[in-house]
Amino acid sequence: MTTTGTAIVAKGIRKSYGSVQALDGFDLTVTTGTVYGLLGPNGSGKTTAVKCLTTLSGFDAGSAEIAGFDVTRQPDEVRKRIGLTGQYAAVDEILNGRENLVMFGRLYGLTARAADRRADELLEHFDLVEAAKRSVVQYSGGMRRRLDLAASLIQAPEVLFLDEPTTGLDPRSRNQVWSGVRALVKAGTTVLLTTQYLEEADQLADRIAVLDNGKVIAEGTADELKSRIGGDQIDVVLRSEDDLERAAEVLRRIGGGEPQIEPDDRKISVVVSGARIAILTEAVRALDDAGIHAEDIGVRRPTLDEVFLGLTGRRAGEPELEATSS
Amino acid sequence: MTSTSTSTSTSAETTLVGTTAEVERTGATGAAKAWSDSMVLLKRNVIHGIREPIEPMLSLMIPIMMMLLLGYVFGGSITVPGSANYREFLIAGIIVMVMAYGLSNTASGMARDTEKAVYGRFRSMPMAASALVTSRALYEMIRGVVETVIVIAVGLLIGWQWHNDWGDFFSAIGILLLLRLALVWGGILLGLTVPAEAVSPIVYPLVFPLTVISSSFVAPERMPEWLGVAAEWNPITSVVNATRELWGNPGVGGDSWIVQNAQLMAVVWPLVLLVLFVPLSIRRFRRVSA
Ligand SMILES: Nc1ncnc2c1ncn2[C@@H]1O[C@H](COP(=O)(O)OP(=O)(O)OP(=O)(O)O)[C@@H](O)[C@H]1O
Ligand SMILES: [Mg+2]
Numbered sequence: 001m002t003t004t005g006t007a008i009v010a011k012g013i014r015k016s017y018g019s020v021q022a023l024d025g026f027d028l029t030v031t032t033g034t035v036y037g038l039l040g041p042n043g044s045g046k047t048t049a050v051k052c053l054t055t056l057s058g059f060d061a062g063s064a065e066i067a068g069f070d071v072t073r074q075p076d077e078v079r080k081r082i083g084l085t086g087q088y089a090a091v092d093e094i095l096n097g098r099e100n101l102v103m104f105g106r107l108y109g110l111t112a113r114a115a116d117r118r119a120d121e122l123l124e125h126f127d128l129v130e131a132a133k134r135s136v137v138q139y140s141g142g143m144r145r146r147l148d149l150a151a152s153l154i155q156a157p158e159v160l161f162l163d164e165p166t167t168g169l170d171p172r173s174r175n176q177v178w179s180g181v182r183a184l185v186k187a188g189t190t191v192l193l194t195t196q197y198l199e200e201a202d203q204l205a206d207r208i209a210v211l212d213n214g215k216v217i218a219e220g221t222a223d224e225l226k227s228r229i230g231g232d233q234i235d236v237v238l239r240s241e242d243d244l245e246r247a248a249e250v251l252r253r254i255g256g257g258e259p260q261i262e263p264d265d266r267k268i269s270v271v272v273s274g275a276r277i278a279i280l281t282e283a284v285r286a287l288d289d290a291g292i293h294a295e296d297i298g299v300r301r302p303t304l305d306e307v308f309l310g311l312t313g314r315r316a317g318e319p320e321l322e323a324t325s326s
Numbered sequence: 327m328t329s330t331s332t333s334t335s336t337s338a339e340t341t342l343v344g345t346t347a348e349v350e351r352t353g354a355t356g357a358a359k360a361w362s363d364s365m366v367l368l369k370r371n372v373i374h375g376i377r378e379p380i381e382p383m384l385s386l387m388i389p390i391m392m393m394l395l396l397g398y399v400f401g402g403s404i405t406v407p408g409s410a411n412y413r414e415f416l417i418a419g420i421i422v423m424v425m426a427y428g429l430s431n432t433a434s435g436m437a438r439d440t441e442k443a444v445y446g447r448f449r450s451m452p453m454a455a456s457a458l459v460t461s462r463a464l465y466e467m468i469r470g471v472v473e474t475v476i477v478i479a480v481g482l483l484i485g486w487q488w489h490n491d492w493g494d495f496f497s498a499i500g501i502l503l504l505l506r507l508a509l510v511w512g513g514i515l516l517g518l519t520v521p522a523e524a525v526s527p528i529v530y531p532l533v534f535p536l537t538v539i540s541s542s543f544v545a546p547e548r549m550p551e552w553l554g555v556a557a558e559w560n561p562i563t564s565v566v567n568a569t570r571e572l573w574g575n576p577g578v579g580g581d582s583w584i585v586q587n588a589q590l591m592a593v594v595w596p597l598v599l600l601v602l603f604v605p606l607s608i609r610r611f612r613r614v615s616a
Binding site: 054055056058076079080082084086088089090091092093094095099103104106107108109110111113114118135151154155156 | 349350351352353354359362363366367369370373374377378442443444445446447448449450451452453616
């Protein structure tokens with residue numbers, strides 16, 4: 001590690017669509033060569049943030065710099081250094097896969113030869129060689145996404161923006177994307193990715209920002225965030241509804257907070273901290289000692305919903321209560 | 327002699343990544359980059375036209391059908407002043423009709439260019455934004471030339487000819503393409519203003535009467551007086567009349583100033599439209615792409 005420059009700086013970006021305040025003082029600093037996860041529920045402003053940072057949208061207030069260039073004043077310099085895969089595949093439907101990549105390559109300013117060569121390399125990498133001569137209309141959703149990703153890598157960007165890159169992909173394609181992102185970062189690319197899944201941010205991102213109503217409400221490494229909300233969750237599904245109260249009592253002693261009971265599913269969840277296996281073993285043993293029959297028990301990462309609950313005291317998507325004080 | 331390609335990709339990892347500097351760039355900037363981007367997008371438009379030919383075919387086939395129907399079915403019963411050959415009379419009006427219907431494809435093409443998701447990618451790239459409009463205009467002009475050639479070929483088959491020299495022949499072509507250019511910019515303006523699905527419902531009800539209330543099919547003199555005046559002042563009439571004069575084809579009579587100066591007005595009208603449409607389109611595009 002020699003330099004620790006900043007690849008992305010956003011300061012107080014505000015952007016409204018009519019009466020909707022999509023970004024409401026959005027701040028972000030991303031260190032060069034790292035992966036940054038932007039985590040937030042539907043409508044929290046992830047796509048809007050990506051659009052503002054990639055010069056697609058202007059904004060009402062604030063400023064942003066990508067790789068040292070001002071997004072508003074030097075959009076062309078920014079465009080020469082970024083790659084973007086938007087939330088929805090942005091490729092030409094009528095052209096075939098290869099024609100798409102060559103066209104984009106030329107528009108990025110590559111020579112005809114370089115554009116051809118780059119297209120072939122990327123088709124190969126994304127497993128699209130066989131589909132290269134087929135019109136994109138005939139592509140499956142996953143193939144389209146892969147072509148879209150390939151297009152965003154044509155100019156080997158310094159900063160890559162991925163807006164929900166794995167939504168709609170099967171596990172295999174998702175792993176390909178994840179390993180692709182890791183390979184890019186190893187070679188020095190900075191990646192900003194948005195996601196609705198804490199799991200994904202956890203897997204890939206060095207740092208995570210949680211976005212809510214156009215504002216960053218929490219920021220840090222995955223571990224920092226998890227410790228702020230208490231870490232992993234243990235879920236217990238009971239055989240009998242009658243045991244719910246007693247099981248909750250047992251789990252309260254093990255966990256770090258008040259267990260959440262869902263009587264309809266005969267399920268109890270509790271936030272735990274510490275080594276996952278040790279804590280799971282402890283829970284199994286304690287329930288067993290109390291003579292409670294569990295049908296299912298498991299430890300998992302908290303969902304975005306639970307992160308939200310932990311951070312804001314409300315579920316994602318629920319309106320903010322005016323009276324709540326933090 | 328073998329001239330083998332020197333470039334070989336090494337491993338998956340190095341093909342995916344690499345630094346920006348490693349990618350060979352043309353280094354073109356400003357007008358050179360704008361032109362090269364226009365050519366890249368022009369190629370895209372041509373491929374679209376070839377793979378999705380139905381829409382552009384329709385706007386060409388309708389007027390050609392009309393020429394055949396009118397020429398053979400009604401040809402005998404419609405008399406034109408000064409000549410008996412209605413088919414020779416028809417062709418100028420039909421070419422203008424093709425030019426006018428083309429506006430629909432221009433507008434829907436432009437609308438789609440700026441509506442589709444791929445537009446978002448274009449805008450995230452160091453592409454000259456103007457290339458989207460330039461390439462559309464160039465493509466539509468090429469289409470106009472091809473369509474004119476097709477109608478002329480069909481015309482020759484059904485017995486049309488021109489009776490003056492090549493200079494006059496090409497002057498008429500020039501006038502027709504000038505009109506096309508004006509209509510292309512009208513189409514660009516429309517396409518930047520309304521969504522693609524709205525284009526046909528706007529264009530056809532507007533353009534069909536415009537082509538009929540002109541000297542294309544019947545002489546304005548034979549229309550009710552107020553309609554005849556409107557027809558004579560229709561820019562389409564000036565272009566149609568000028569084309570007939572230059573090709574030595576039968577035309578319509580009339581001694582109003584506008585009819586007497588058809589060739590002048592066939593140049594003036596499109597220029598007026600251009601002066602109107604081009605700045606409006608550019609302004610509109612700036613707003614759309616802002
Ligand atoms: N073009 C637009 N016109 C009007 N409102 C918009 C537009 N784009 C976004 N919004 C609004 O701005 C807010 C933020 O939207 P945005 O698309 O950034 O959310 P997101 O976090 O990407 O959501 P998702 O997870 O559903 O993709 C939403 O309330 C949305 O309705
Ligand atoms: Mg989004």
